[in-house]
Amino acid sequence: MNINLLILSLFAILGGIFLLFKPLSISTAQNDKEIPLLEMRDFTLYEFDTNKLVDFSTGKKALKFADRHELYDFSYNDNANGKIVSINAHKGIDKDNTITLEKDVRYMTSEGVEFKTQKAFYDRKKEFARCDTPYVATMQQNVVYGDTLYYDLKHDKLRSTNVRATYHLNGQKR
Numbered sequence: 001m002n003i004n005l006l007i008l009s010l011f012a013i014l015g016g017i018f019l020l021f022k023p024l025s026i027s028t029a030q031n032d033k034e035i036p037l038l039e040m041r042d043f044t045l046y047e048f049d050t051n052k053l054v055d056f057s058t059g060k061k062a063l064k065f066a067d068r069h070e071l072y073d074f075s076y077n078d079n080a081n082g083k084i085v086s087i088n089a090h091k092g093i094d095k096d097n098t099i100t101l102e103k104d105v106r107y108m109t110s111e112g113v114e115f116k117t118q119k120a121f122y123d124r125k126k127e128f129a130r131c132d133t134p135y136v137a138t139m140q141q142n143v144v145y146g147d148t149l150y151y152d153l154k155h156d157k158l159r160s161t162n163v164r165a166t167y168h169l170n171g172q173k174r
Contacts, residue, residue, distance in 0.1 A: 038064040053079055068095035084110040089120075097124040114138045117149075127153040142167040 040062040047054045059074030071092040078085045090103035099122045107115040117135035122128075131149040138144075146160040 034065060036063040036065050038062075055079060068093055070094075098122065099124070112139050129153065140168075 041060065043057075043059055043062055045057045047056065055076065055078045057071075057074060057076045059071050061072040062074070063070040071089075071094075073090055074088070074092060076087045078087075086106075086108045087101070088104070088106040088108075089101040091101070093100045093102075101120045101122075103118060105117050105120045107113075107120075115135060115137045117131045118133045119131065121130045121132075123130075129149075129151045134145070134147050135149055136143065136145055143166045144160075145162075145164040147162040148160060150159045151157070
């Protein structure tokens with residue numbers, strides 16, 4: 001067989017394959033799931049200054065994304081001002097100087113104040129906390145129920161709707 005004939009028939013076969021068969025269109029699949037920059041599971045974080053423990057956090061899962069932090073089944077305990085404050089929630093999202101707490105939100109102080117709700121919102125820049133779901137606040141035997149709550153930390157002002165309270169003065173229920 002002549003080499004020219006072999007090369008010519010090889011080009012004819014390859015040309016036929018090229019013209020008759022469509023090439024595979026391999027598309028790069030877009031993955032819509034966002035990948036965290038950092039992920040921690042079953043964590044405990046401590047922050048110390050030169051004199052004492054300032055705060056500590058525990059939780060089941062923490063994710064750091066480029067624009068936010070997400071915490072799951074966590075507890076945050078602050079001792080910066082000498083008064084212990086504890087915040088627990090099923091989920092917390094810290095984004096753009098705002099913190100959103102969801103499901104089984106619980107806020108407790110060393111003075112015995114306890115606040116429970118299902119969703120709360122805190123704006124660090126404007127220094128206010130808001131709760132648009134029903135809540136229960138207790139201090140010793142005193143109980144306050146309400147539908148919404150707005151707390152201005154700058155001016156120490158509190159607003160609430162549909163407030164119902166049971167309080168005790170000198171051992172007497174009012």
